Amino acid sequence: MGRSLPSRDKWESDFPRWFDRVLEEAEIYDYGRYPVKGMGVWMPYGFQIRRRVLDLVRRELDKRGHEEVLFPLLIPDFLLRKESEHVKGFEDEVYWVTHGGLEELDVKLALRPTSETSITYMESLWIKSYRQLPKKYYQVVSVFRYETKATRPMIRLREVTTFKEAHTLHDSFEDAERQVAEAVEVYKRIFDEMGIPYIISRRPEWDKFAGALYTIAFDTIMPDGRVLQIGTAHNLGQNFTKAFDFRIQLADESLDYLWQTSYGISDRVIATLIAIHGDDRGTVIPPSMAPIQVVIIPILAGKEEDKARVLNYAVSLKKSLEESGFRVKIDDREDVRPGAKYYYWEAKGVPLRVEVGLREVEENMVTLTRRDTLERRSAERERAIENIRELLNTIESDLKKRAWEFFKSRITRAKTVEEAKKAFESKRGIIEMPWCGKDECALKLEEELEAKTLGTPWPSEKESPGSCPVCGSMAVTIIRLAKTY
Amino acid sequence: MGRSLPSRDKWESDFPRWFDRVLEEAEIYDYGRYPVKGMGVWMPYGFQIRRRVLDLVRRELDKRGHEEVLFPLLIPDFLLRKESEHVKGFEDEVYWVTHGGLEELDVKLALRPTSETSITYMESLWIKSYRQLPKKYYQVVSVFRYETKATRPMIRLREVTTFKEAHTLHDSFEDAERQVAEAVEVYKRIFDEMGIPYIISRRPEWDKFAGALYTIAFDTIMPDGRVLQIGTAHNLGQNFTKAFDFRIQLADESLDYLWQTSYGISDRVIATLIAIHGDDRGTVIPPSMAPIQVVIIPILAGKEEDKARVLNYAVSLKKSLEESGFRVKIDDREDVRPGAKYYYWEAKGVPLRVEVGLREVEENMVTLTRRDTLERRSAERERAIENIRELLNTIESDLKKRAWEFFKSRITRAKTVEEAKKAFESKRGIIEMPWCGKDECALKLEEELEAKTLGTPWPSEKESPGSCPVCGSMAVTIIRLAKTY
Numbered sequence: 001m002g003r004s005l006p007s008r009d010k011w012e013s014d015f016p017r018w019f020d021r022v023l024e025e026a027e028i029y030d031y032g033r034y035p036v037k038g039m040g041v042w043m044p045y046g047f048q049i050r051r052r053v054l055d056l057v058r059r060e061l062d063k064r065g066h067e068e069v070l071f072p073l074l075i076p077d078f079l080l081r082k083e084s085e086h087v088k089g090f091e092d093e094v095y096w097v098t099h100g101g102l103e104e105l106d107v108k109l110a111l112r113p114t115s116e117t118s119i120t121y122m123e124s125l126w127i128k129s130y131r132q133l134p135k136k137y138y139q140v141v142s143v144f145r146y147e148t149k150a151t152r153p154m155i156r157l158r159e160v161t162t163f164k165e166a167h168t169l170h171d172s173f174e175d176a177e178r179q180v181a182e183a184v185e186v187y188k189r190i191f192d193e194m195g196i197p198y199i200i201s202r203r204p205e206w207d208k209f210a211g212a213l214y215t216i217a218f219d220t221i222m223p224d225g226r227v228l229q230i231g232t233a234h235n236l237g238q239n240f241t242k243a244f245d246f247r248i249q250l251a252d253e254s255l256d257y258l259w260q261t262s263y264g265i266s267d268r269v270i271a272t273l274i275a276i277h278g279d280d281r282g283t284v285i286p287p288s289m290a291p292i293q294v295v296i297i298p299i300l301a302g303k304e305e306d307k308a309r310v311l312n313y314a315v316s317l318k319k320s321l322e323e324s325g326f327r328v329k330i331d332d333r334e335d336v337r338p339g340a341k342y343y344y345w346e347a348k349g350v351p352l353r354v355e356v357g358l359r360e361v362e363e364n365m366v367t368l369t370r371r372d373t374l375e376r377r378s379a380e381r382e383r384a385i386e387n388i389r390e391l392l393n394t395i396e397s398d399l400k401k402r403a404w405e406f407f408k409s410r411i412t413r414a415k416t417v418e419e420a421k422k423a424f425e426s427k428r429g430i431i432e433m434p435w436c437g438k439d440e441c442a443l444k445l446e447e448e449l450e451a452k453t454l455g456t457p458w459p460s461e462k463e464s465p466g467s468c469p470v471c472g473s474m475a476v477t478i479i480r481l482a483k484t485y
Numbered sequence: 486m487g488r489s490l491p492s493r494d495k496w497e498s499d500f501p502r503w504f505d506r507v508l509e510e511a512e513i514y515d516y517g518r519y520p521v522k523g524m525g526v527w528m529p530y531g532f533q534i535r536r537r538v539l540d541l542v543r544r545e546l547d548k549r550g551h552e553e554v555l556f557p558l559l560i561p562d563f564l565l566r567k568e569s570e571h572v573k574g575f576e577d578e579v580y581w582v583t584h585g586g587l588e589e590l591d592v593k594l595a596l597r598p599t600s601e602t603s604i605t606y607m608e609s610l611w612i613k614s615y616r617q618l619p620k621k622y623y624q625v626v627s628v629f630r631y632e633t634k635a636t637r638p639m640i641r642l643r644e645v646t647t648f649k650e651a652h653t654l655h656d657s658f659e660d661a662e663r664q665v666a667e668a669v670e671v672y673k674r675i676f677d678e679m680g681i682p683y684i685i686s687r688r689p690e691w692d693k694f695a696g697a698l699y700t701i702a703f704d705t706i707m708p709d710g711r712v713l714q715i716g717t718a719h720n721l722g723q724n725f726t727k728a729f730d731f732r733i734q735l736a737d738e739s740l741d742y743l744w745q746t747s748y749g750i751s752d753r754v755i756a757t758l759i760a761i762h763g764d765d766r767g768t769v770i771p772p773s774m775a776p777i778q779v780v781i782i783p784i785l786a787g788k789e790e791d792k793a794r795v796l797n798y799a800v801s802l803k804k805s806l807e808e809s810g811f812r813v814k815i816d817d818r819e820d821v822r823p824g825a826k827y828y829y830w831e832a833k834g835v836p837l838r839v840e841v842g843l844r845e846v847e848e849n850m851v852t853l854t855r856r857d858t859l860e861r862r863s864a865e866r867e868r869a870i871e872n873i874r875e876l877l878n879t880i881e882s883d884l885k886k887r888a889w890e891f892f893k894s895r896i897t898r899a900k901t902v903e904e905a906k907k908a909f910e911s912k913r914g915i916i917e918m919p920w921c922g923k924d925e926c927a928l929k930l931e932e933e934l935e936a937k938t939l940g941t942p943w944p945s946e947k948e949s950p951g952s953c954p955v956c957g958s959m960a961v962t963i964i965r966l967a968k969t970y
Contacts, residue, residue: 033610034603036559036594041607044552044622051553067529068536072644073558073596073627074521096584097596100631101577109521111558111582118519122526125518131820137529142558146585159557335616 015224016152019275022283023153026348028274031153038151038158045348048291050162053270054140056193056289057164060186066136066166073142074109075118082117083243089210090114093146095158111144116211116240116262119167124246127258130171134179138166154271155228155485162267169258171250176235176259180216183233183263184458187218190265191230195286195400196220196272197407198230199430201455201480204442209262213237216458219482220272221410225428227454227482230272233263274349276406277372277399282347284372286399287392294321294388295345296330299338299357306358313361317354317384324385326392346371351395352388370395416469417448420481424449430482434475436468442479444470454480500709501637504760507768508638511833513759516638523636523643530833531755533776535647538755539625541678541774542649545671551621551651556603558627559594564602568728571601574695578631580643596629601696601725601747604652609731612743615656619664623651639756640713640970647752654743656735661720661744665701668718668748669943672703675750676715680771680885681705681757682892683715684915686940686965689927694747698722701943704967705757706895710913712939712967715757718748759834761891762857762884767832769857771884772877779806779873780830781815784823784842791843798846802839802869809870811877831856836880837873855880857887901954902933905966909934915967919960921953927964929955939965 011018023029028046042050058068074097081087095111098104112118119137127135143163147156166183170176184200191198198218208215212234219227241247241257249255277284287293298314300307314330321328329350331341338355345353355367364381368388372395379387410429414420420431431449435442435456442453456477465475496503508514513531527535543553559582566572575598582594597603604622612620628648632641651668655661669685676683683703693700697719704712723742726732732742762769772778783799785792799815806813814835816826823840830838840852849866853873857880864872895914899905905916916934920927920941927938941962950960 030607030610034557034607035561035564036557039557039559041557042555043611044554047553047555050555068532069529070527070532070535070646072519072521072524072526072646073629074524074644076520079520092586094586095582095594097580098583099581101579101633103631109580122515122519125515126528144558146588148586159559161555161557 011223013224015222015275018223018278019271020153022274022278022347026282028283029153036158038147038156040153040157042161045291049273049285049289050270052289052291053194053273054162054164057140057190057265060189061136061138061164061166064136064182064186066138069137069139070141071112071115071118071122071139073112075112075115077108077110079117079121080110082121083211083240085239086116086211093148095144095146112141113143113145114163114262114264115139115141115143115165116167116236116260120240120244120246120260123167123169124241124244127169127246127248130248130250133169133171133258134175135169136166136179137168138164140164152485154267157267160266162270163264164266165262165264168261170260171256171258173237173259176237176261179261180233180235180263183261184216187231187233187263187265190269191218191220194269194273194289195396195403196230196269196276197404199411199454199480200458202458202460203232203455204439204453206439207453207455209234209236211236211239212262213239217455219430219454219484220276221407221429221482222272222275222485223278223406225410225483227430227452227484228268228272229484230268231263231265234261236260236262276403278349279372281343283349284399285349285351287351287396290349290351291327292329292345292348292350293327293392294329294352294354295350296328296354296356297338297341297345298330298332299355300332300334302358309361310356310358314356317356317366317381320385321388324389326388342369352391354384354388372399414469415466417445420445420449420469424451424483428483430454430480432478432480433469434465434467435477435479436471436473437476438468438471441468441470445479445481449481450483451481452484454482454484456480496708498709500707500760503708503763504756505638507759507763507832511767513768514638521643523632523641525638525642527646530776534758534770534774535755537774537776538679538758539647539649542625542675542750545674546621546623546649546651549621549667549671551623554622554624555626556597556600556607556624558597560597560600560603562593562595564606565595567602567606568696568725570724571696575599575630578633580629580631597626598628598630599648599747599749600624600626600628600650601652601721601745605725605729605731605745608652608654609726609729612654612731612733615733615735618654618656618743619660620654621651621664622653623649625649637970639752642752645751647755648749649751650747650749653746655745656741656743658722658744661722661746664746665718665720665748668746669701672716672718672748672750675754676703676705677885679754679758679774680881680888681715681754681761682889684892684896684939684965685943687943687945688717688940689938690924692938692940694719696721696724697747698724702940704915704939704969705761706892706914706967707757707760707970708763708891710895710968712915712937712969713753713757714969715753716748716750719746721745721747761888763834764857766828768834769884770834770836772836772881775834775836776812777814777830777833777835778812778877779814779837779839780835781813781839781841782823782826782830783815783817784840785817785819787843794846795841795843799841802841802851802866805870806873809874811873827854837876839869839873857884899954900951902930905930905934905954909936909968913968915939915965917963917965918954919951920962920964921956921958922961923953923956926953926955930964930966934966935968936966937969939967939969941965 031040097109203215216233218231238257247257353369369376412423516525580596688700701718703716726742838854897908
């Protein structure tokens with residue numbers, strides 16, 4: 001099957017097809033066959049990857065005092081409309097439940113597009129004292145958007161099934177600012193652990209979250225050079241607490257509305273994990289995130305007693321690997337040939353393959369093949385565990401290094417529109433240009449480059465960046481633009 | 486707060502109020518304040534209990550080869566209608582999404598009431614060979630029912646947030662039968678681990694799952710003597726695979742429709758865990774399931790240096806308990822008095838409390854209080870870990886024993902309608918009576934006793950049980966009736 005995938009040098013145009021096929025052939029996510037547009041099915045292997053990603057996300061959030069909760073899916077019309085900017089940003093893409101059985105409902109119910117309104121409402125009942133602050137909640141849920149743009153598996157969905165949304169409460173603007181910075185730290189940890197490169201920008205005013213003071217976003221670059229937003233953090237100010245008249249007495253005895261932040265990541269993180277390390281044979285999952293780190297293929301040929309020896313050898317290796325804490329699978333299917341098994345597990349991105357045949361048994365060896373480089377080597381059985389541990393560590397760090405190298409190679413500093421155009425033509429990615437700070441110049445750039453503004457560096461950079469390529473006045477910051485998903 | 490709860494001897498009438506209050510005061514589940522009827526919010530402490538229950542459920546299913554998946558929430562009208570008995574059973578209580586943004590949808594979308602139809606449809610694309618069988622999938626999702634009966638937190642909801650539904654595929658009726666038996670074993674393990682008593686019945690024809698050949702159900706008895714269904718397993722036969730024209734070539738080269746089972750448990754399992762071990766002071770969570778097994782209350786009084794000594798002592802105890810694998814919380818809030826802390830953690834059902842004050846520090850002791858019996862005792866600091874381990878084990882087994890004793894005391898064998906009525910009056914619970922097997926006699930019993938048929942013993946009992954209390958003919962089995970939730 002490896003051969004049926006678009007080759008990596010054709011990814012510029014063929015990456016979306018590569019991604020769709022890998023999801024299907026590696027049995028990660030069945031998309032396009034479920035009879036509702038924009039909604040897919042997590043298959044068992046994909047679900048295991050998702051589980052590990054969520055374990056990591058929960059660990060990092062729990063460690064920093066976030067508490068997991070679960071709110072209802074359905075938000076009544078009047079609740080969603082409480083904050084006017086917010087509802088304006090979402091109302092065109094909300095799914096509405098209008099009937100229960102054969103009855104029409106008195107109040108229309110929205111499938112949550114995000115949960116600021118329902119969570120703020122309940123918080124206003126729960127939080128009575130400043131001593132409870134700061135308060136950090138999160139939940140992992142499906143959210144729904146009636147997307148009018150073309151949908152894509154995991155990347156632009158109508159049911160986003162893995163939306164981790166955090167919602168926090170604070171007694172001051174400064175503490176909310178500190179929380180945004182903490183959110184950024186949490187996401188850095190998560191992406192670093194997964195080997196996903198990123199750049200952090202403050203989104204322009206016209207692209208911030210509906211109802212926020214401002215939005216900080218993480219972007220990555222997919223193998224075709226197009227940019228994908230993979231995480232956002234919003235300082236919501238007092239916009240929602242004012243809408244819900246949610247204020248309490250603070251430590252200094254003043255009565256004030258509370259301050260909020262919210263931040264989210266989604267299925268896109270998993271999409272990126274699957275996409276960025278892949279090649280012509282399928283995906284490559286970094287060992288730390290792989291549901292199966294080592295697959296053992298016993299080469300069963302010849303006499304029954306030889307087969308039994310090989311199988312025993314494989315089983316005993318599996319046992320000692322598991323005792324050392326590795327996640328191991330042995331593929332002993334008798335009706336599938338070794339070559340087909342290699343392809344099968346390569347497509348699924350299992351980082352290390354161990355072959356054992358009669359030769360290995362007799363010489364007390366194992367044959368190890370790295371999924372990322374396809375390098376093959378022998379190792380003594382006695383030192384196999386040690387070798388496998390080292391190899392997995394090397395694969396882990398090599399994957400991360402390669403991903404960051406690719407990412408950095410796709411970021412271009414340009415001084416003029418011409419330079420920017422050239423960079424977009426040759427490698428897409430992200431363009432950084434000097435900017436005077438005026439909206440009209442940014443929008444002009446978007447138009448000329450047929451690109452989207454990602455925003456300005458966060459934290460902001462101090463260096464003087466030259467002059468605005470549109471109006472020529474002195475630049476006050478850097479602006480980032482990209483062709484985005 | 487303990488004093489504000491209805492006392493255990495009044496549970497017969499006051500249990501629902503006790504349950505509602507415990508969910509609220511122990512900060513488990515906020516119900517009735519979220520502005521959609523029949524939908525509640527899992528609060529952080531409740532969510533931790535839910536997490537542990539789901540960990541157990543997943544462990545038991547994974548161990549037996551079940552694979553976790555995740556299907557879309559929305560099921561199109563035409564898919565839900567594929568199996569006619571099935572849709573008849575659900576159509577009065579399905580929520581319908583009719584609009585996306587301001588547009589009316591071409592096809593109405595149901596919020597899943599259960600997932601047989603969507604799962605069977607995708608399985609028919611995935612399963613191509615008998616070699617893939619048996620196949621066991623499961624998912625943990627929200628399901629929606631537009632209930633017309635009175636709703637109750639966790640027990641009768643419009644959004645059931647913790648629905649674990651398993652769906653299996655087989656090449657023969659016999660293998661599906663074997664799977665139903667495996668499902669029963671899995672649920673027994675889960676309930677046993679949680680200390681939840683149960684009785685297993687085959688539901689009568691008129692109360693089986695819509696679309697099934699038959700339904701096996703687990704029932705438990707709540708503290709007020711009313712019966713709650715906590716798990717079901719269905720043999721679906723070929724009903725759904727026929728509706729989806731889903732057949733494959735089997736090992737003997739015949740072409741046949743596959744056989745299916747499905748089985749589910751829900752939030753009710755967590756409701757039962759919280760309810761059955763509770764008392765006038767709140768819930769009691771068995772140590773194996775408790776998010777916090779031991780709470781340490783440092784008694785901080787007197788001079789600053791004494792406070793520091795007590796706090797250090799508490800912190801060092803916490804550390805050694807954690808190193809021994811216990812889940813421990815230290816409540817060092819300075820603005821809350823010890824008595825209030827006791828009530829607070831008692832309501833939440835933390836199985837063991839450790840008090841340490843200056844006396845304990847000086848005598849190198851700890852004071853331990855069991856949540857279930859409220860017995861208090863001292864232990865040497867040196868032997869504290871050992872004592873705590875023993876006490877937690879004792880609490881665990883005592884809770885299970887008491888729960889089963891209560892359960893068994895509420896099951897009555899009756900020969901006549903009069904005897905049955907008397908038993909219902911004195912203790913509710915479950916009545917077992919001889920039965921001739923005719924539907925009309927069972928329905929007559931339901932009417933006279935104002936009770937519901939739970940069904941017949943599963944596996945069926947061989948002993949000859951006397952004569953039918955309605956028609957007088959020879960009984961062929963036992964029938965179980967109860968006042969149910």
